[in-house]
Amino acid sequence: MVKMNATLADLQIGETATIRDIDASSPTGNRLLELGFIPGTPITAVQRAPMGDPATYLIRGYRIGLRRSESSLVAIHPVRRAA
Amino acid sequence: MRPVRVFLVGNPNCGKTSLFNAVTGERRHVGNWPGVTVDRIEGLRKSGDVELIVTDLPGTYSLTPASPEERVVLEQLDEISRGIILNVIDAGNLERNLFLTMQLLELGLRPWLVFNCYDTLRRTGAELDLEKVARLTGCPTFATVARSGEGVDELCTALAASATPREASADTPAMRLPRPWQTAVEATLPAIGAPDWPAATPSMRLDAIQVLIAHPGAPATAAGAGLDPLREKLLRSLESAGDCVTGAGGLPCRLATDRYDRISRLLKACHRPAETPVEDNVSPGLDRFFTSRVWGLPIFAFLVALMFWTTFSLGALPADAIEAGVEFLRHWGAERLSPGLGRDLLLDGIVTGLGGILVFLPNVLILFLWISLLEDSGYMARAAFLMDRLMQMIGLHGRAFVPLLMGFGCNVPAIMSTRLLDDPRQRRLVTLLMPLVGCSARLPVLVLFCGIFFPQNPGLVLTALYLINLLVLVGVGRLLARLMPPLTQAPFMLEMPPYRLPTWRSLRSMLWDKTWHFLEKASGVILAGTILIWSLTAFPREVPLSRPYAAEISALRTAPATPETAARIADLESDMARETMERRYMGSLGRALEPLVRPLGFGWREAVSLVPGFLAKESIVSTLAVLYNPIDKNLGTAMRREGVTPAVGFLFMLFTLLYVPCLPTVGVIWRETRSFGFTLAATLLPGVLAWSLTFATSLLIGAAAPTRAAATATGAGSADTVALFLTIGLAVWYLVRRLRADLAGESPCTSCQGTSCRIARNDTPR
Numbered sequence: 001m002v003k004m005n006a007t008l009a010d011l012q013i014g015e016t017a018t019i020r021d022i023d024a025s026s027p028t029g030n031r032l033l034e035l036g037f038i039p040g041t042p043i044t045a046v047q048r049a050p051m052g053d054p055a056t057y058l059i060r061g062y063r064i065g066l067r068r069s070e071s072s073l074v075a076i077h078p079v080r081r082a083a
Numbered sequence: 084m085r086p087v088r089v090f091l092v093g094n095p096n097c098g099k100t101s102l103f104n105a106v107t108g109e110r111r112h113v114g115n116w117p118g119v120t121v122d123r124i125e126g127l128r129k130s131g132d133v134e135l136i137v138t139d140l141p142g143t144y145s146l147t148p149a150s151p152e153e154r155v156v157l158e159q160l161d162e163i164s165r166g167i168i169l170n171v172i173d174a175g176n177l178e179r180n181l182f183l184t185m186q187l188l189e190l191g192l193r194p195w196l197v198f199n200c201y202d203t204l205r206r207t208g209a210e211l212d213l214e215k216v217a218r219l220t221g222c223p224t225f226a227t228v229a230r231s232g233e234g235v236d237e238l239c240t241a242l243a244a245s246a247t248p249r250e251a252s253a254d255t256p257a258m259r260l261p262r263p264w265q266t267a268v269e270a271t272l273p274a275i276g277a278p279d280w281p282a283a284t285p286s287m288r289l290d291a292i293q294v295l296i297a298h299p300g301a302p303a304t305a306a307g308a309g310l311d312p313l314r315e316k317l318l319r320s321l322e323s324a325g326d327c328v329t330g331a332g333g334l335p336c337r338l339a340t341d342r343y344d345r346i347s348r349l350l351k352a353c354h355r356p357a358e359t360p361v362e363d364n365v366s367p368g369l370d371r372f373f374t375s376r377v378w379g380l381p382i383f384a385f386l387v388a389l390m391f392w393t394t395f396s397l398g399a400l401p402a403d404a405i406e407a408g409v410e411f412l413r414h415w416g417a418e419r420l421s422p423g424l425g426r427d428l429l430l431d432g433i434v435t436g437l438g439g440i441l442v443f444l445p446n447v448l449i450l451f452l453w454i455s456l457l458e459d460s461g462y463m464a465r466a467a468f469l470m471d472r473l474m475q476m477i478g479l480h481g482r483a484f485v486p487l488l489m490g491f492g493c494n495v496p497a498i499m500s501t502r503l504l505d506d507p508r509q510r511r512l513v514t515l516l517m518p519l520v521g522c523s524a525r526l527p528v529l530v531l532f533c534g535i536f537f538p539q540n541p542g543l544v545l546t547a548l549y550l551i552n553l554l555v556l557v558g559v560g561r562l563l564a565r566l567m568p569p570l571t572q573a574p575f576m577l578e579m580p581p582y583r584l585p586t587w588r589s590l591r592s593m594l595w596d597k598t599w600h601f602l603e604k605a606s607g608v609i610l611a612g613t614i615l616i617w618s619l620t621a622f623p624r625e626v627p628l629s630r631p632y633a634a635e636i637s638a639l640r641t642a643p644a645t646p647e648t649a650a651r652i653a654d655l656e657s658d659m660a661r662e663t664m665e666r667r668y669m670g671s672l673g674r675a676l677e678p679l680v681r682p683l684g685f686g687w688r689e690a691v692s693l694v695p696g697f698l699a700k701e702s703i704v705s706t707l708a709v710l711y712n713p714i715d716k717n718l719g720t721a722m723r724r725e726g727v728t729p730a731v732g733f734l735f736m737l738f739t740l741l742y743v744p745c746l747p748t749v750g751v752i753w754r755e756t757r758s759f760g761f762t763l764a765a766t767l768l769p770g771v772l773a774w775s776l777t778f779a780t781s782l783l784i785g786a787a788a789p790t791r792a793a794a795t796a797t798g799a800g801s802a803d804t805v806a807l808f809l810t811i812g813l814a815v816w817y818l819v820r821r822l823r824a825d826l827a828g829e830s831p832c833t834s835c836q837g838t839s840c841r842i843a844r845n846d847t848p849r
Contacts, residue, residue, distance in 0.1 A: 024335040028574040033339035034145040035576070036179050047370060050379045051472035054481070054575050056370075060178045063366075063579035065468045065481075070574045 006078055008057070008071035011045040017076040018042050029073050036060045037074055084134045088166030089242060092156060092187070094180050095142030096580050097173035098199040101229035103139040106239060110592045111139065112496070122499070123155060130243035138166075141502075144179070146186045146289055152502045160190075160286045167245060169238075170194035174211065174226070175203035175581070177354065178346055184220075185342040188258045189292070190285040193222055197238065201226040208357035215353040220258050230586055258345055263320040264338070270313055271295045296334040366461075366581045373462065379469045386462075390453040391549050395530060395542040398446030405445075409438030424621065431712050432617030437605055439708030439718070440701045443527035444601055450523045451597045452590070454492045459585035463488070464577055471575055477557050478564020480504060481575055483513045487556070490520035491549075494748045498755060505574075511761065512563055514752055518744035518769045519559060521552045524700035528739045531704055535719035536732035544733075552740055559772065604699055612695035612702045616709050619669040626666035632659035657724075660713035669710070683738060683777045684731045696739070698746055703739060730784045734777050741773035 011017055019041045023029045036059060037043070044058040054067040089106075091099040100111050100120050107126030120141045128135040140159070141152035148154040156163070170187060172180040187194045196216065198204070204211060213224040223241065227234035260268065268291050269280045275294055277287040295310060295317075314334060321337060373382060413434050420426040457463055463485050471481025483504055490497035494517050501510045501517075521529075529548060533541035636655050639648050664670055673687025680690045688710040695702035711721035722732075744752070744766055753762045 022336060028576070030147065030335055031144070031574070031576060033335055034147065034182060036182070036343060038336065038340045038343055046367075047374055048376055049374065049468055049472060050376050054468060054471050056374070056468065056579055060176075062176050062179060063370075065464075065471075065575060065577045065579060067471070067575040070576060 006076050008043065008045075008066070008074040008076055009068045011043075011071075011076065011079065013045050013048060013055070015079050016042055016044040017079045019074055020077045021075040023073045023075075026073065028070055032070070032074065035064065043074075043076070084129070084132055086134045086136055087242060087245065089135055089137045089169055090159075090163045090166050091137065091139045091169050091171055092163065092183070092194065093142060093171035093199075094144055094173060094176075094183060096578065097142065097171050097176075097180060098229045099142060099171045100139055102169075102171055102197065102199060102227060102235070103137060105227075105229045105232050105235045106135070107137050110596060112593075120152075122152070122502075123159070128239060130239050133243040135239065135242055143183065145183060147293065157286070157289075160289065161284045164190075164192055164285045167242065168192060168194040169197050170222075171197045171199050174198040174201045175207075177211075177350060178343070181346045181349070182342055185258065185345055186289075188220065188222075189260050190288045191259075192285055195241075196220065196222050196224045198224065198226045199229050201234065202228045202231075210355040212353040216349065219349055219352060230588075258349065261341060263317055264341070267295055267313055267317040268292050271310060274310060292338075296338050366579075369582050370465070370579070374465050374468060379465075383466060383469055386457075388546055390450070391546045392542045394446055394450045394453070394526070395533065395545045398443070398449050398530065399534070399541075401445045402442050405442045406438075409434060409441065412438070427621065428614070428617055432613055432709060433610065435712050436613035436617070436705035436709045437610065439705045440527050440605060440609065443530055443701070443704070444598065446526050446530050447523045447601060448594055448597055450526060451492050451593065454489060455590060455593045456585055457488070459583065459589060461580045461582045464579050467577055468579065477560035478568065479512065479560060480506070480509055482577060483509060486513055487516065487520055490517050490522060492523050494518060494520060494522045494744060495751045498748065498751045501755070508567060511756065512560070512567070514755065515563065515761075515765050515768065516556055516560055517752075518748060518765060519552070519556055519741055519772070521549060521740045522700070524745065525739055527701050527704045529736050531718070532732045532736045535722060536727075536729040548736055548740060551737065555741065555772070555776065604701065608699045609695075609702050609705055612698055613705050613709060616669070616691070616695065616706050619672060620664050620667055620709065620713075622668055626663055628659065628662055628666070632656075632662075657714055664710070664713055680738075682781070683734055683774070684781055685735060685738075686725060686727065688725070689727075689735055693739075693742065696745070697743055700739070700745055730781075734781050734784070737780060738773050738777045741769050741776065743770050743773075 006017075008017070008019075019037055019039050021039055022032055022037055024033055041059060046056040046058050046063060048055045049065075054065045055071065056063050056065050057071070091103055093099050103109065103124070103126060104111055107128050109124075109126045111120075111124060111126075120139055122141065124139045126137045126139070128137065140156050140163075143153040143156045146157055146160070148157050168187065170184050172184065184194065184196065198211065198213070211226075213226060216222075217224040225234060225238045225241070227238060229235065259265070268288070271291040271294055272279055272283055272287065275287070275290055277283045277291065280288070283291070295314065318333065318337075373379060375382075413430055416426065416430050416434065420429070457466070466488065467481045467484045470484045474481050474484055483501070485503070486497045486500045489500060497520070498514050498517050501513045504510045504513065529545055530541070533544045533548075537544045632655055636652055636659075639652050639655070642648055665673075669691065670687070673691050676690035676694070677685075677687040680693070688707060691710065692703045692706035695706050707722075708718055711718050711725070714724055715721035727735075749762060749766050752765050753759075756762060
């Protein structure tokens with residue numbers, strides 16, 4: 001995925017990316033910051049729900065479920081696919 | 084005795100309630116999903132000459148609330164700061180849990196840091212230097228395993244011996260706000276009308292921080308507007324921009340980053356992670372299975388089906404023994420007691436009535452055992468995750484699934500747990516749906532009728548009924564959601580806790596609590612109801628009968644005993660009993676109520692039994708047992724003899740499943756919503772719905788097999804039916820209108836559900 005404005009919602013299952021920025025103008029963005037979604041933090045997409053949404057992510061050693069509407073608030077650095 | 088006030092504060096699901104239980108010896112409900120505790124709960128512990136007054140608060144990730152349960156902590160911040168704050172930290176998830184700790188320290192508070200679930204940390208091979216944490220933060224530190232009670236006594240001893248120092252000692256600046264931030268916050272205080280830092284309360288200090296970081300474009304408070312120069316100065320004085328992109332989210336991001344920086348500095352100094360990071364590898368393995376894209380939903384459906392099936396089949400195993408016990412008691416009483424009204428009350432009223440429902444205690448316990456297993460294991464959060472998309476289709480949030488599933492146990496706590504939903508309209512929607520969730524108190528009726536009328540496969544019929552229940556929920560939910568779309572698209576952010584094996588201790592205490600509750604209910608409300616019902620069947624003592632039964636019977640008795648005369652006697656006796664009861668008060672009451680349910684095919688006994696069902700649903704069974712007792716000691720035989728067909732039995736189960744919330748549920752709806760109209764609507768809507776649905780079903784079934792309803796309904800007269808339908812139509816029309824107004828918040832409402840609350844909710848940082 002070589003997309004400059006990639007968000008967490010674009011992250012494929014099993015991939016790990018680094019958080020680049022977060023839209024903190026919304027309450028949800030603020031809450032994500034408090035949960036540790038701050039720039040520079042690595043995050044892994046773990047699993048998608050049966051109907052494609054929400055998905056679970058692994059961040060700072062815990063798992064959290066987010067819908068596309070939340071994960072798209074989190075900008076990530078373009079993923080370099082592991083060889 | 085010196086009182087010491089202690090407050091438990093921490094992230095959701097970090098074990099606050101377990102610790103609370105361990106300290107106070109209470110048995111509060113604990114589950115393994117975020118948001119079990121929704122209100123403050125107090126408990127006591129005496130230790131020497133000190134009385135610890137311990138308060139358990141709902142879990143919160145941060146002091147900036149996102150839902151009403153989280154707001155509880157914020158609202159009581161100043162009160163909390165006058166006592167001892169026990170900041171419970173999940174030792175298995177240090178980084179995120181310490182965020183709240185950083186917030187508390189910034190406000191000048193000195194929480195006691197309790198590292199709970201310490202065994203998880205030890206097991207992974209990691210180490211935490213508690214003394215060093217204490218030194219760096221200036222806070223006392225403790226390690227506990229609340230589930231087993233480890234470390235709890237040490238904590239209590241320390242609490243009992245404590246004075247309550249409020250301010251953090253000045254020599255721990257490392258964990259507090261960095262200088263530029265502190266200066267800016269202190270400069271913000273006057274702008275929000277607060278005294279300067281030393282005199283400001285913790286909540287004022289928090290307000291200042293929140294107003295300061297509100298980004299310039301936000302519809303901030305009046306005070307926030309003049310702070311732009313201050314914010315720019317702060318941004319300039321902070322070191323390199325780091326990773327945070329300045330702009331809209333600049334300051335909140337900077338502050339959060341700074342807090343996490345402080346956390347990582349603290350952990351770097353005190354925490355040695357496991358050499359080979361042993362991530363809990365059970366949960367990912369189980370999750371591959373339970374939340375799989377392919378298998379997740381089938382497994383979920385299987386679990387729910389298994390839950391209801393075992394509830395019937397396993398629950399039926401001890402039923403025979405209990406029934407035999409009740410029968411023995413009745414015989415024993417009949418032999419020992421002298422005949423009279425007192426004996427009748429005891430045997431035909433109390434023993435018959437209470438014995439009738441006691442049989443179902445095992446079923447109820449098995450259902451609760453399942454719900455408790457789902458909660459304690461951590462599966463609930465997965466269920467919410469799996470169901471989110473489906474729930475959205477009926478206008479609900481995935482999280483709303485948890486209260487709804489709990490509702491199958493008991494509606495009352497389930498309605499309270501709707502507080503974990505952020506959107507006020509969502510909360511109302513779920514509250515409105517809740518009485519339609521077939522709680523365990525309705526189970527006895529279902530189990531009884533399934534057993535009597537569908538002896539071939541009672542478990543299947545029971546599961547089918549719950550399936551219909553689910554379909555009704557979906558249908559009504561969809562309809563209501565269309566009438567009142569949610570105010571906000573509430574975000575889905577749900578932590579997936581690690582799976583845990585439920586402890587024997589918690590299961591045992593849950594089973595004990597439920598048994599106790601059941602017996603308490605049986606010996607209170609249900610007993611009173613049974614006595615009342617029996618009295619109505621026993622008075623007036625002398626009633627005119629259509630023929631001299633007694634004389635005929637005694638005449639037959641003197642005749643030579645042949646099988647024919649014996650059968651004749653039995654028939655006459657049961658006819659006499661039936662006619663006597665029909666002419667007593669109960670019969671009049673039944674006749675008065677019967678027209679309401681006659682179109683559904685129910686007889687007067689069923690009509691009467693629904694009345695005490697409003698107090699407690701179990702009473703339906705005890706009432707039926709008392710009313711059918713004169714016909715035959717076996718309820719099934721008696722009902723069949725009175726012409727209740729399997730079709731009517733099915734309709735009655737359907738009606739019972741939906742018809743009205745019990746009184747405690749009405750009470751909790753009122754307390755949670757403080758709206759008279761809404762409470763009324765939530766009470767009546769299920770009735771209208773149940774009636775219409777049952778009637779529709781009776782037409783469907785009735786076409787194939789004419790039931791007793793057809794025979795008696797002809798006598799009702801078409802004018803009555805028209806009037807009845809008109810009334811029902813009017814009621815529906817009124818309810819829908821009333822509901823719309825209520826849920827839209829247009830009706831005057833004193834509680835916090837109106838527009839003022841909506842603005843506050845949208846996180847204009849307070």
